[in-house]
Amino acid sequence: MNPCSSVLLTDLYQLTMLQAYVEQEMTETAVFELFVRRLPPHRSFLMAAGLEQVLAFLEQMQVSQAELAWLESTGRFHSTLLRYLEGLRFTGDVQAMQEGTIFFPHEPMLRIVAPLPLAQLIETRIINLLNFQTMIASKAARSVLVAGETPLIDFGLRRAHGAEAGLFAARASYLAGFAGTATVLAGMEYDIPIYGTMAHSFVQAHTDETAAFEHFALAQPENVILLIDTYDTEAAAHKIVNLAPSLKQQGILVKEVRLDSGDLADHAKKVRRILDEGGLPHTQILASGNLDEYQLQRLIASDAPIDSFAIGTALTTSADAPSLDCAYKLQEYAGRPCRKRSEGKATWPGRKQVYRQYRQDGRFDHDIVTTVQAPETGDPLLHPVMTGGRRLATAPQLTEMRERAAAQLALLPDLLRTLETDRPYDVQIAQSLQDLARTVDQCVP
Amino acid sequence: MNPCSSVLLTDLYQLTMLQAYVEQEMTETAVFELFVRRLPPHRSFLMAAGLEQVLAFLEQMQVSQAELAWLESTGRFHSTLLRYLEGLRFTGDVQAMQEGTIFFPHEPMLRIVAPLPLAQLIETRIINLLNFQTMIASKAARSVLVAGETPLIDFGLRRAHGAEAGLFAARASYLAGFAGTATVLAGMEYDIPIYGTMAHSFVQAHTDETAAFEHFALAQPENVILLIDTYDTEAAAHKIVNLAPSLKQQGILVKEVRLDSGDLADHAKKVRRILDEGGLPHTQILASGNLDEYQLQRLIASDAPIDSFAIGTALTTSADAPSLDCAYKLQEYAGRPCRKRSEGKATWPGRKQVYRQYRQDGRFDHDIVTTVQAPETGDPLLHPVMTGGRRLATAPQLTEMRERAAAQLALLPDLLRTLETDRPYDVQIAQSLQDLARTVDQCVP
Numbered sequence: 096m097n098p099c100s101s102v103l104l105t106d107l108y109q110l111t112m113l114q115a116y117v118e119q120e121m122t123e124t125a126v127f128e129l130f131v132r133r134l135p136p137h138r139s140f141l142m143a144a145g146l147e148q149v150l151a152f153l154e155q156m157q158v159s160q161a162e163l164a165w166l167e168s169t170g171r172f173h174s175t176l177l178r179y180l181e182g183l184r185f186t187g188d189v190q191a192m193q194e195g196t197i198f199f200p201h202e203p204m205l206r207i208v209a210p211l212p213l214a215q216l217i218e219t220r221i222i223n224l225l226n227f228q229t230m231i232a233s234k235a236a237r238s239v240l241v242a243g244e245t246p247l248i249d250f251g252l253r254r255a256h257g258a259e260a261g262l263f264a265a266r267a268s269y270l271a272g273f274a275g276t277a278t279v280l281a282g283m284e285y286d287i288p289i290y291g292t293m294a295h296s297f298v299q300a301h302t303d304e305t306a307a308f309e310h311f312a313l314a315q316p317e318n319v320i321l322l323i324d325t326y327d328t329e330a331a332a333h334k335i336v337n338l339a340p341s342l343k344q345q346g347i348l349v350k351e352v353r354l355d356s357g358d359l360a361d362h363a364k365k366v367r368r369i370l371d372e373g374g375l376p377h378t379q380i381l382a383s384g385n386l387d388e389y390q391l392q393r394l395i396a397s398d399a400p401i402d403s404f405a406i407g408t409a410l411t412t413s414a415d416a417p418s419l420d421c422a423y424k425l426q427e428y429a430g431r432p433c434r435k436r437s438e439g440k441a442t443w444p445g446r447k448q449v450y451r452q453y454r455q456d457g458r459f460d461h462d463i464v465t466t467v468q469a470p471e472t473g474d475p476l477l478h479p480v481m482t483g484g485r486r487l488a489t490a491p492q493l494t495e496m497r498e499r500a501a502a503q504l505a506l507l508p509d510l511l512r513t514l515e516t517d518r519p520y521d522v523q524i525a526q527s528l529q530d531l532a533r534t535v536d537q538c539v540p
Numbered sequence: 541m542n543p544c545s546s547v548l549l550t551d552l553y554q555l556t557m558l559q560a561y562v563e564q565e566m567t568e569t570a571v572f573e574l575f576v577r578r579l580p581p582h583r584s585f586l587m588a589a590g591l592e593q594v595l596a597f598l599e600q601m602q603v604s605q606a607e608l609a610w611l612e613s614t615g616r617f618h619s620t621l622l623r624y625l626e627g628l629r630f631t632g633d634v635q636a637m638q639e640g641t642i643f644f645p646h647e648p649m650l651r652i653v654a655p656l657p658l659a660q661l662i663e664t665r666i667i668n669l670l671n672f673q674t675m676i677a678s679k680a681a682r683s684v685l686v687a688g689e690t691p692l693i694d695f696g697l698r699r700a701h702g703a704e705a706g707l708f709a710a711r712a713s714y715l716a717g718f719a720g721t722a723t724v725l726a727g728m729e730y731d732i733p734i735y736g737t738m739a740h741s742f743v744q745a746h747t748d749e750t751a752a753f754e755h756f757a758l759a760q761p762e763n764v765i766l767l768i769d770t771y772d773t774e775a776a777a778h779k780i781v782n783l784a785p786s787l788k789q790q791g792i793l794v795k796e797v798r799l800d801s802g803d804l805a806d807h808a809k810k811v812r813r814i815l816d817e818g819g820l821p822h823t824q825i826l827a828s829g830n831l832d833e834y835q836l837q838r839l840i841a842s843d844a845p846i847d848s849f850a851i852g853t854a855l856t857t858s859a860d861a862p863s864l865d866c867a868y869k870l871q872e873y874a875g876r877p878c879r880k881r882s883e884g885k886a887t888w889p890g891r892k893q894v895y896r897q898y899r900q901d902g903r904f905d906h907d908i909v910t911t912v913q914a915p916e917t918g919d920p921l922l923h924p925v926m927t928g929g930r931r932l933a934t935a936p937q938l939t940e941m942r943e944r945a946a947a948q949l950a951l952l953p954d955l956l957r958t959l960e961t962d963r964p965y966d967v968q969i970a971q972s973l974q975d976l977a978r979t980v981d982q983c984v985p
Contacts, residue, residue, distance in 0.1 A: 097542040099703040103725040106697060107736025110724065115759035121745060165728045171763070211745060218739075222698040223706060252551060253667040254863040258544040259702030261668060279555065280548040283610045291552025294663075296870035299878040300566060300656055314560035318616070324882045357883035412862040418699040418853045425741035433744040437769045438802035 099259055102158050102180075103166075105219040110166075114176040116212040125211040126427035126446055127218070128203035129225060135416030139511040140520065142236050142500060143192040143204050144267045145228030147490055149221055150481060153185040156217070179212065187213060189481035192449075193491075195232075195270055195500030196476060197507065199522045202449045202464055204229070206477065211428060218423045226419050227260065231267035234413040236504060237388040238406060239272035240512050241395065246274035246403040248290045250383055251411030264411035270496050272504065277405070285493055290405075291320075292353045292381065298325040305334045312338075312347050320351040320381065323366070328354060332366045336373030349375060351402070355384040360399035367400040381405060387414070388514055432535050443528055444535045449476040458508050465525035544704055547603050547625075548611075550664040555611075559621040561657040570656040571872035571891055572663070573648035574670060580861030584956040585965065587681050587945060588637040588649050589712045590673030592935055594666055595926060598630040601662070624657065632658060634926035637894075638936075640677075640715060640945030641921060642952065644967045646909055647894045648922065649674070656873060663868045671864050672705065676712035679858040681949060682833040683851060684717035685957050686840065691719035691848040693735045695828055696856030709856035715941050717949065719848070730938055735850075736765070737798045737826065743770040750779045757783075757792050765796040765826065768811070773799060777811045781818030794820060796847070800829045805844035812845040826850060832859070833959055877980050888973055889980045894921040903953050910970035 098104065116122060131141060158166075158180045166172050166180070187209025198204055205225065207214045238247055249268045255261035265281035275288035282289035293311055301307035304326065312319045319342075323331035332352065339349055352370070354362050359382045370378050379402035382394065387409035394401060408414060424442045425433060434444035445466050450473035454460045463471045479487055510518050543549065561567060576586060603611075603625045611617050611625070632654025643649055650670065652659045683692055694713045700706035710726030720733030727734035738756055746752035749771065757764045764787075768776035777797065784794055797815070799807050804827045815823050824847035827839065832854035839846060853859060869887045870878060879889035890911050895918035899905045908916045924932055955963050 098544070098707055098725060098729065099542070101703075101725050103728060104697070104703050104706065105724055106695070106722040107724050107727075107734045108722065108738055109736075111736045111756070111760050111763070112738055112742045115742070115755045116745075118759050119755050121755075125741075125745065127741070162728065169727070169734075173759075215739070215741060219698050220703075223700065223702065226699050227701050250551070252549070253664050254671050254866075255668065256672050256701035256857070256862075257668065257704030257708055258546075258549050258665075259704045261549065262543055263702055277551040277553065279550055279552050280543060280546050282552075282614070283548060283607065284543065289552045289614075291554075291556045293553055293557055294660070295880045295882065296570075296572070296660060297557045297560070299870045299880060300561075300570065300873045302876070310560045310564050310566075311556070314563050314618075315556050315616075318556070326881050355882065356885050408863045412701070412857075414862050417701075417857040417859050417862040421699075425744045428745045431747070435740045435744060436771050437740065437800065440801050 100152065100155055101162065102156050102216065103162050104223070105216060109216050109218060110172065110176065112215055113179070113212045114173055116215070117175050117179045118173070122210045122212060123429035124208060125214045125425060127207045127214050127423050128426050128447065129205040129221065129421060129423045130203045131200050132420040132422060132440070133200050135419060137415055137515065138233060139516045140197050140199060140233070140507065141229055141419070142232040142271055142503070143196045143198055143229055144194050144232035144270055145225045145263070146191050146194050146205070146480070148224045148228070148263070149205070150189065150486060150490070152220055152224065153189070153217065153481065153484065154486070156185050158183060183213070184484060185209070185213065185217070186484040188479065188483065190477045190479050192476050193478065193499060194496040195503060197503045198449070198476065199462060199520050201443065201522055201524070202462060203447050203477065206446065222421060222423050226421050228263050228267040230413045230416070230419050231264045231411070232271040232500070234416070235268035235271035235273055235410060236500070237514060238391055238410070240504060241388050241392045241514070242404065245395070248403065248405040249273055249276040249278065249410060250405040251407035252278045254408040255411035261411065266493065268410060270493060271500050272497065274403070287493070293320065293322045295322065295325045298322065304331060305338055308335060308338055309342070312342050312349070316347045319347060319349050320353055321349060322353045322355060324354055324356045328357065328362045329365050329369060332369040333373070336369060336375060339373065339375055349378045351379045351381050353381045353383060359384065359401070360394055360397040363399040363401050379403065383407070385409070392514060432531055434532065434535055436536070443524065443532060445528070445531050447528065450474065451476060458506050459520070461521035461523060463523045463525050464528060466527045466531055469525060469527035471525060545597065545600055546607065547601050547661065548607050549668070550661060554661050554663060555617065555621065557660055558624070558657045559618055561660070562620050562624045563618070567655045567657060568874035569653060570659040570870060572652045572659050572868050573871050573892065574650040574666065574866060574868045575648045576645050577865040577867060577885070578645050580864060582860050582960065583678060584961045585642050585644060585678070585952065586674055586864070587677040587716055587948070588641045588643055588674055589639050589677035589715055590670045590708070591636050591639050591650070591925070593669045593673070593708070594650070595634065595931060595935070597665055597669065598634070598662065598926065598929065599931070601630050603628060628658070629929060630654070630658065630662070631929040633924065633928065635922045635924050637921050638923065638944060639941040640948060642904070642948045643894070643921065644907060644965050646888065646967055646969070647907060648892050651891065651922065667866060667868050671866050673708050673712040675858045675861070675864050676709045676856070677716040677945070679861070680713035680716035680718055680855060681945070682959060683836055683855070685949060686833050686837045686959070687849065690840070693848065693850040694718055694721040694723065694855060695850040696852035697723045699853040700856035706856065711938065713855060715938060716945050717942065722850070732938070738765065738767045740767065740770045743767065749776060750783055753780060753783055754787070757787050757794070761792045764792060764794050765798055766794060767798045767800060769799055769801045773802065773807045774810050774814060777814040781814060781820060784818065784820055794823045796824045796826050798826045798828060804829065804846070805839055805842040808844040808846050824848065828852070830854070837959060877976055879977065879980055881981070888969065888977060890973070890976050892973065895919060896921060903951050904965070906966035906968060908968045908970050909973060911972045911976055914970060914972035916970060
């Protein structure tokens with residue numbers, strides 16, 4: 096079984112609630128919206144990602160016979176619920192922000208409109224999918240803003256939280272502007288450019304570092320990227336200079352060297368000089384090793400002659416903010432708007448739309464969150480993507496989403512383009528929505 | 541396809557290195573060891589977890605025809621490599637610490653002995669599997685130490701990093717001593733006890749909070765757990781007291797109430813009094829809402845009358861330390877010990893064993909890391925688990941590992957049982973290993 100597509104990838108409370116809903120025949124239309132309550136530390140914007148996986152999950156969702164049998168064996172569930180789950184398919188509507196869209200707290204990024212039990216059952220996996228990819232795209236975008244035209248590569252599969260996290264991190268970071276990933280399966284699954292170098296073990300497995308470089312070059316003549324910090328970085332650079340003429344006679348060029356430890360700026364400057372003086376001005380330098388957007392900024396500011404960067408753990412775990420404070424909340428049931436008023440966790444009720452308004456120079460000025468009944472001027476950010484369980488369009492290409500992300504980043508106000516800002520973006524709650532919240536609060540005891 | 545079991549869940553550099561190894565016929569026996577370089581912040585020990593998934597991956601690994609075809613289509617790989625990958629199976633040996641074992645930096649938790657290309661190919665997924673579950677078990681164990689006999693439940697699937705992370709987090713936290721999880725599929729896959737309550741949406745979908753409580757009780761008469769903070773916590777507790785007699789007439793008891801926001805200690809005390817005075821002394825209180833081991837310690841120290849705790853995001857993302865500084869390093873090739881000397885990242889060479897020595901009272905005293913040729917006194921922590929690609933024993937039950945973990949936690953010195961310590965555990969590097977490192981350094985240029 097592929098656990099990633101199971102409907103039982105959910106919290107038990109969804110099933111206990113479903114049992115009550117089914118028995119009480121509470122199956123009228125519910126409206127849930129997913130939004131982020133507040134920005135994580137060190138973030139000034141979010142980038143929507145993961146919608147494609149949500150839609151695929153909704154299209155494919157069904158409870159298998161083995162799962163039904165197991166549910167029955169637990170003795171927890173009545174036959175009413177088991178009958179409801181058997182043959183259940185997603186038949187609802189979805190409105191959502193397109194992947195690559197930049198958004199902010201309090202703005203719904205996705206709305207599900209479906210019979211209450213169905214809309215409830217899918218909560219856990221929808222949050223699970225959108226929280227992760229949105230978090231990674233938002234993290235990756237920060238490095239992209241810092242790096243400008245310098246290519247960035249995802250090297251973080253090994254410390255991503257499992258297989259799916261590694262694949263989704265490759266996807267979300269590519270969407271946000273990374274050049275590619277080292278994760279081979281992400282290349283196969285999502286057609287993302289893949290990048291690879293060599294490991295220290297390759298050098299260690301040889302008794303001679305130069306022999307290691309030569310063997311690698313012969314095996315990958317089109318893509319010679321040599322790791323030079325296993326023993327002594329500058330000494331290894333000299334070895335490459337000495338090796339290069341004989342490789343060149345065989346038509347092989349040293350495309351790149353990789354630095355992975357120590358003071359990267361200092362090593363890069365020394366290695367650049369050795370390569371240049373050794374007749375290898377076209378050999379590029381790739382840097383890696385515990386990098387994040389702050390290290391990147393520091394290295395770029397120091398004018399280190401580094402041609403590309405690989406980012407691993409900090410990216411794929413979103414190390415400084417490994418979750419979003421996101422929630423999937425019931426905003427309307429059977430035509431009646433509602434909201435939660437728990438301390439510190441109150442939400443805005445009803446179906447909402449987000450309108451973005453722009454400055455004269457085209458940059459984002461502010462957003463307005465309003466009820467769908469009271470539209471504002473500006474660009475609406477939520478669009479219908481699924482009706483009655485069917486997609487409204489074929490899935491967009493990842494490259495298309497990547498172009499949207501780049502266009503969005505280009506329109507960010509300067510204040511939000513730096514790694515830290517103390518001025519949050521202006522998200523306004525329209526009067527119509529404030530009025531609705533007051534009305535809802537008066538109705539509920 | 542189930543992406544979780546693909547051999548292409550690896551870094552591209554493994555394949556580029558493999559191409560060179562195969563072409564140079566460097567297929568002699570390699571020894572790789574996986575260890576953690578240093579403790580993450582706020583950790584004083586680690587708990588080994590994830591071995592079962594590593595062994596399952598090694599038993600099942602093979603490159604599919606579709607994967608071979610895709611690899612060929614990239615134009616990056618020679619037919620020598622593609623032929624090597626076709627029909628490749630894991631034929632090596634594995635020695636490892638059993639799951640639930642407590643260990644420390646510099647101590648290998650796993651050793652792979654296999655032909656060099658094979659041992660290299662599996663690096664990425666092995667780290668990916670062991671890093672995550674070990675990190676989660678180590679995080680969960682902290683809450684277990686704080687909570688003592690009070691049950692803890694994993695509520696963190698929604699913000700875990702994808703499907704696999706959610707499932708593995710449920711497994712690793714149960715192994716470390718949690719009572720169970722809300723993740724239904726983890727119940728089915730790993731036979732972990734599952735727990736469930738209700739969501740705010742359940743209350744909101746009703747126009748009346750008492751009606752919501754009653755409907756839930758009728759649907760789950762054996763397991764009535766009511767969430768009481770949707771609007772006003774104490775008012776909801778009074779509603780339950782008023783509802784209880786009519787439920788009791790139908791043979792239904794209110795087993796538990798759940799608090800999920802606000803000052804949990806204050807609410808728990810007030811709610812306890814309302815329940816006790818209302819004739820519901822046996823109704824228990826479950827607390828949740830952004831909890832971690834520090835909140836747990838504070839709530840327990842405040843004598844809050846809370847009977848169980850649910851922990852979500854902080855657990856399943858290991859929020860304060862979302863990765864381990866772990867590495868899988870070549871320690872020997874073709875009978876020749878080796879090590880990496882990169883700045884700040886040097887490793888100890890050769891095949892190693894860890895011996896644990898105990899104090900008079902049975903607690904851990906110190907560990908010694910030594911070469912396998914020079915055994916020390918004490919308990920050896922690494923054991924053979926796979927030979928020639930076959931397991932040496934049937935997979936142990938998760939409950940068995942859980943008992944081992946509990947026994948290990950009971951033997952921790954008091955200094956390591958607190959949430960913060962400034963005295964690291966004593967891990968000694970045996971003279972034999974220091975001598976070997978010197979010898980290796982003299983041989984390599």
